[in-house]
Amino acid sequence: MNKPLSGKVALVAGGTRGAGRGIAVELGAAGATVYVTGRTTRTQRSEYDRPETIEETAELVNEAGGKGIAVQVDHLVPEQVQALVARIEKEQGRLDLLVNDIWGGEKLTEWNVPVWEHALDRGMRLLRLAIDTHIITNHYALPLLIKNPNGLVIEMTDGTAEYNDQHYRLSLFYDLAKNSVLRIAKALAHELSPYHCSAVAVTPGWMRSELMLDHFGVKEENWRDATESEPHFIISESPRFVGRAIAALAGDQNAVRWNGQSTSSYQLAREYGVYDIDGSQPDCWTYIKEVQEAGKPANADGYR
Structure with a gap:
């Protein structure tokens, strides 16, 4: 089987x-x-109080054909992040890909609540989890990543720069968090360029995370049942879709052409010819604009 990232070391x-x-x-x-x-x-x-564990993810990595290594880290604690990077350098001697997907704010966001009514402690905690963690991780990980050319940083967010620039994301705190990550990628692009490394902001579409599936009371196998209560869920995508898109980007020898850009799972999938686990390419952000926000009936024909 083709293993384009064989020999590469990633930190998710x-x-x-x-x-x-x-x-x-x-x-x-x-x-x-x-x-x-x-x-x-x-x-x-x-504090999420969810059953998923880092060990499970590492085991899934192994089952997929890679080597998964689980390390418990609170990315708000600089000493833990510093120790993590030191361990990667000792064990691998390199870091080729950093994916900053630290979040943790779902249970903290108060949707459609103005800042003066939103619980301040929850909002500030959200910002720390969404922004400070990324900065701390970059601070310690990038000196190792830039030791080799073609290193890549993926800053995971919600919404492309174009979409977020035109929309209020239903909470000042959430809006600030997701737009800040876009700017982190933009700034990193400039700082990494002299080392022939790059940074890209990536957003999935409406993703069928474990939390989202639980919200609708469905499993991945029967996710379409959720469209009975939320018809526009028909445009949703599995977490593997953005995974495949990023894996393809990481395997691109000319990935630097994406440096500083904001893109989506669909845009990457279309560029690299990858598909979701059901064989589709969900174009969520176009669908939201042209169907959902336009007030049209849910219909993903032409958007999957």
């Missing part, structure tokens, strides 16, 4: 579940050694 920061897990698994399928970090292990749960 925030790989316990959701996009992080999907990305880690697909990087493994492409042959990479993948360090998977997060706060929830089989013996300790984070």
Whole structure:
């Protein structure tokens, strides 16, 4: 089997579940050694109080054909991140890909609540989890990544720069968090360029994360049942879709052409010819604009 990332070392920061897990698994399928970090292990749960663990993700990486290494890290604690990077350097001697997928704000966001009514402690905690973690991780990981050319940083967010520039994301705190990550990628692009490395901001579409599936009371196998209560869920995508898109980007010898850009799972999938696990290419962000926001009946024909 083709293993374009064989010999490559990746760190998926925030790989316990959701996009992080999907990305880690697909990087493994492409042959990479993948360090998977997060706060929830089989013996300790984070404030998320979810059952998914970093060990499970690492095992899925192994099953996919890569090498998964689970390391418990709170990315708000600089000493833990510093120790993680030191371990990667000692064990591998290099870092080719950093995926910053640390988030943790779903249970903190108060949707459609103005800033003066939103709980301040929850909002500030959200910003720390969404922004500070990425900055801390970049601070310690990038000196190792830039030792070799063609290093790549993926900053995971929600919404492309174009979409977010035109929309209020239903909460000042959420809006600021996701747009800040876009700017982090933009700034990193300038700082990494002299080292022939690059940074790209990537957003999935409406992703069928474990949390989202639970919200609708469905599993991946019967996810379409959720369209009975939310018809526009028909445009949703699995976490593996963005994983496959990023794995393809990481295997592109000319990935530097994406440096500083904001892109989506669909845009990458179309560029590299990859598909979701059901064989489709969901174009979520176009669908949202042309169908959902236009008030049209849910119909993904031509958008999958």
